[in-house]
Amino acid sequence: MPINIPDALPAKDILESEKIFAIEDKSAHRQRIRPLKIVILNLMPKKIETETQILRLISKSALQVDIDFMMVKNHVSKNTSQDHLVKFYTYFEKLKNNYYDGMIITGAPVEHLEYEDVDYWSELEEIMEWSKTHVYSTLHICWGAQAGLYYHYGIQKHILPEKVFGIFPEQLVDEYDFLTNGFDEIHYTPHSRHTAIDEEAVKKVKCLSILSKNDEIGSNIIVTKDYRQIFILGHFEYGKETLKDEYFRDLKANKPIHIPFNYFPDDDPEKEPILKWRSHANLLYRNWLNYVYQLTPFEIEEIGKIKEPIGTGSREDHGYAKTFTK
Structure with missing residues (x-):
């Protein structure tokens, strides 16, 4: 079934050219079914590119999905036009009375900072706390996963001596999960992180629970036992040339960067990279949406009445005391 996206979203033309069926709000409102409601907190600088990548994966499900885009108020995006943000994005304060079947929190290029030094950290804390009572299942990506693990469980990150950059083989811990x-x-997953x-x-x-990992770079997919919180350290959503663009961008800026691992044939940047992760990326998002569809309440407001899931708990339970006030 199609995804329902805001009218005239730039990603729509790209998705349609790839034979992905997306319908606009007007058409979706005529259907008499209960679509899934997903909110995407897009913290990436190039928001249109990230929108397209994530919507491409969500669209592979047979379910109709309504999409909202959320943005934080305490940060000004320098790489996306204000017109695009005003047209398609909504501040958290205007969405916080809503309930969602699922939420996606993307990565962000702020991993060199301590969490508390990120200019929107306080707002992100509020959003992650809100997600425990207003979202059935939250999927965190890369820095978003690190931030989520830190906020919910006090799990620290550390700077690596060398950037994890490339396509890494991941081994399943439980093939029947x-x-x-x-x-x-x-399975293979793109990674691009300094922490x-x-x-x-x-x-x-x-x-x-750790679902997949690489012995050299660590965990890739981590979930709570009830799947209410999902943390993915890699970037299943990346397109074929995302790492290529990043590599040449850093080279041009004279930043220290090595050829992405296991990406270019023969490690030759002049050769076209091979896309090795698409089928698993599609399957991961399809499984997630199917899980949400099966278990989320039909009356979506009932999400707020669910007892606190085992996937969250208090920060004090994990040895990290912090008072949160709304």
Whole structure:
């Protein structure tokens, strides 16, 4: 079934050229079914590119999905036009009375900063706390995953001596897990990050499960046992040339960068990269949406009445005391 996106969203033309069926608000409102409601908190600088990548994966589901785009108020985007933001994005304060079947929190290029030094950290804390009572399942990506693990469980990150950059083979820990159902025992995931999480701290949190990992770079997919919180350290949503563009961008800026691992054939940047992760990316998002569809309440406001899921708990339960006030 189609995804329902805002009228005239730039990603629509791109998706249609790829034979992905997307309908606009006017058409969707005539249908007599209950679509899934997904909100995307897009923290990436190039918002149109990230929108397209994520919508491409969501669209592979047979379910109709309504999409809202959320933005934080305490940060001014320099790489996306104000006109686009005004037209398609809504501040959290105007969405916080809504309920959603699912939420996606993207990565952000702020990993060199301490969490509390990020200019929108206080607002992001509020959003992540709100998600526990207003969202059935939240999917966190890359820095968003690190931030979520830190906020909910106090799991720290650390700077790596060398950037994790390339396409890495990940091994399934449990091949029969719901979220990775249908995955091969080895799957590939793009990574582009300067930081890593405290793996030992993850293992000590009883409600967290590691679903896939690489022995050299650590965990890739981490979930709570009820799938209410999902943390993905890599970038399943990346397009074929995303790492290529990043590599040449950093070269041009004279930043320290190595050829992405396992990406260019023969490690030759002049050769076209091979897309090795698309089928698993599609399957991951399809499994997630199917899970949400199966278990989220039909009357979406009922999400707020669900007892606090085992996938969250209090920060104090995990040895990280912090008072949160709305």
